[in-house]
Amino acid sequence: MAETPKPPAQATIEWPPAGRRRLIGQRISRLDGPAKASGRAKYSYDVNRPGMLHAKLVFSTQARARITAIDTSAAEKMPGVRAIHLILQPGAEVRWVGQEILALAADTEEQARDAARAVKISYEPLPHLVADVPPEQAGTERVQQLREQTEGDPDAGLQQADVIFEGEYGCAVITHCCLEAHGQVAEWNEDNLTVWASTQNVSGLAPQFAQGLQAAGIPVQASQVRVLTPVMGGGFGSKFAADTWGVACAALARKAGRPVKLMLERDHELLAAGSRPSMYARVRVGAKRDGTLTVWHSESWGTGGPSAAGTPNLPYVIGAGRNPVLPKRSRHTAVFTDIGPARAWRAPNHPQMCLITMCALDDLAAKLQMDPLDFFLKNLQYTERPEVYREELLKAADLIGWREKWRPREEALRAKGPVKRGLGLSLHTWGGRGHNSTCQVTIHPDGSVEVAIGSQDLGTGTRTVIGIVAAETLGLPLEAVTVKIGSNEYPPSGASGGSTTVGGVSSSTRDAATNALNQLLAKVAPALGVPAEQLEAREGRIQVKDDPSRNLSWKQACARLGTTPITASGQTQASLISSGVGGVQMAEVAVDVETGIVRVEKMVAVQDCGLIIDLKTAESQCYGAMIMGICYALYEEKIMDQLTGHCLNPDMEFYKLAGIGDIGELVVHMMTGPRYEERGVIGLGEPPVISPGAAISNAVANAIGVRVPYLPLTPDRVLAALEAKGGAV
């Protein structure tokens, strides 16, 4: 996913060395925190334009059917209705409940809702499959074997094993649950379109809108589309596209001649705005008596809805290293279902692969009667970064008290009372190389500084990181820099996916700010009587490196620009970024074996991500990821009903997320200092969300002496696992 940035034209650009950083690596509160906490920040949802209409979607009530007729005559006569836009035509096939068929706009949101209900769609039903079943139950026309991967000699590996464990593992289809739903406000000014979109892709959306509108018979060029996303409420991989509702919103605005707001309702958000594929696997894994792995076999499957959702690489982390190679054979089959499309969900495929691998290895360790900490330490040679994982495992163990608290499964179960405690761990990895980003820094004669990038802040701290890098580079306080993002009128920057943003924007900002500063230094060098190379910007001054007493204040220096500001651009710099991180998480859980209810008491995340720009927002990423992980480990499932083809829980009532009381104590430790920082900046969005499911599942297995094979770890599943084992009490 990460393109190679252009090589630098001149001297290799660098980060300031450890002792010279004033802001980079500090714990700095996010710049837009007060505006968000006080409600002053305006999200797409909050945008209200003069004369604005409200649009609602009419979506399929059938899991699979052919549309035979669309009758809008009643809706057209409803009060307040101004425009109707067909997304599908009669004759089209719908493939999930919630698939968009048409959109209409009315004066008020309630009028639009009522009118949407008055549209009559006739269907010819077709057989559907929404149940999450293994390939052999899905029918041959609904399965596709993707790839068999073999390395080494897996048959010999089985022979060499002293102990073999066989198990089945998996996790349900879940959704993204962005706090801010998908959607936008669209407004035309003659032939120019402005879209306030909740998007992860400010710079990439205009061509999509142009293409979609052209297909709908509305001629508009990408250059005529302005996309604005000053703040947004989460995307997690589900908000890269203009989407049918985006194009429909703009088309309705065109037809009605008025601005239109179309934000998805929560039910539609859960039905149609993307989900994370399920994944299940039957695993055979073997090891020597001393714990050394000899082989991995897995047969996996899962559904991402109407199309295949990518091939997993199993096993995960352990067995990904090349020296030595762990003999393995893995095969994956995609099952096509009518549950709605999958979208990238924070670290696509990784949480599922992690769960399957780490749980199978944990079970093998239990069969070997080994402490999983020792077992994983024993097999780090099969990873790509043995030393990093070793250091992180030991650090995490220290933070959770593993050596003091850990008990073998059977012993944990003998604890008095119905509540049993257990510990579990998991390892993960991610790439995270910065994407292509361009940045423009402007230094004005009055000393003010603007940094402009066509990027977006998903809530991760991107805006703050850009400000820190610019301020650090220019020797200014953070408040002296104005960060401008969230518009495609700024220099283009990549979409925020795959943990690529921080590497892109931090290095392009460093580059642009350095270029701007060099221009300023050249301008003021004569006044200070030294060549520009002997000047530096520090603490609000331009000073001579060897004699800081010879200096100009920042304001004095900028005043020498006369009336012309300095502008300089920069790009992603390969020398400032890197790729590939490791992380370890450990969980401590309490399981009530009489009710099957699991509580996460404590979680520890130890994570590296190269050079950290803002320690506080980096830690926040990990906290948020652990919370998201607790949600999918214990609660989340998109529950589909095979009888009706409907999703039964498109709401926040039975699609369950954790509340504050369900989260427990969270501890984050970022790996910093030598050996980490010199790698440069690496992305962090995905990695910490990968391990929680596996770590929590392993902790539950440790607590109750038996594996609960599938996530979420609900009471019915916990009690069933205990019963299959012969009971706990």
Next chain:
Amino acid sequence: MQAFEYAEPKTLKEALGLLSSRWGETEILAGGTDLLSLMKNYVATPRRVVNLKSIAELRGVAETSEGLRIGALTTVQELLEDRRLARFPALTAAAQGITSPQIRNMGTIGGDLCQRPRCWYFRNGFGLLARDAQGRALVPEGDNRYHAILGNDGPAYFVSASSFGPPLIALGARVRIAGPNGTREMPLSEFFVIPKNEGEREIALHPNEILTDVFLPAAASELRNATYEVRQREFLDWPLATASVALELREGTVRRASIVLGHVAPIPWQAGAAAALLDGKALTEDLADQAGEQAVAAAKPLSKNRYKVQLARVAVKRALLAAAQGGA
């Protein structure tokens, strides 16, 4: 939501005059924590909404010669803050189980007793008895993980959503209902009914009646009572099973025990045989466990909710032990 006429009567009499004699035509608004979502989802489409919140006589908790009279508009938060209710931890524990300050502040005791079931087929438009267009019952073959394990002979398979029904029935509460021809009273246990036909409701209220008061008998000094809720989350979550118990503990032995299960049947489920088991005995852990076993002896789990039998059994045991340990 469908457009509707909004009425805000100041007196009970005025309110009664605004109600239709047919279900669905008018709806009563109290806290609104249920009705608003029903209307937004078009599950309820009344032509008139009658807001009771301006009717002063429906408010407040008062002591009477026989116990406490709790006005139907009393909020969950007011129940929690009323020191006269401290003798009824079965009730206050159920109130604490509603872990949302917003709902505690808006939701009322009357609304809790009259709220509609949370069955996801019902809420997704398949009707209270959850049938598809061909008349096929969806719950037995569908996803019934949260449905009834008792009183589920059909056609109703949903569970009563009331938090206060089980503790109030266990405590012997009665309710008063006002209608066009005056008022009537009944034990709360008779207020909940299992509907037999689509279009019927799960409470004994007629469409043109209003639940006005709950009467809670005075607590004997020997009264012990408790509620135990099995909920997956601390965060606002419907219980998977609950048990409310009330009993008198005289010289170490149990008298007049009452056990009522919640979220396991279309009505709060009275476990009479389990309660009878306790009579005259010392309340030990073993006995509590036996009572739990007895309480679910008649359970007939559906395809995906067998686990709820265990949860209900544990809830009974834990509620009894909590009551014995001083819940009074």
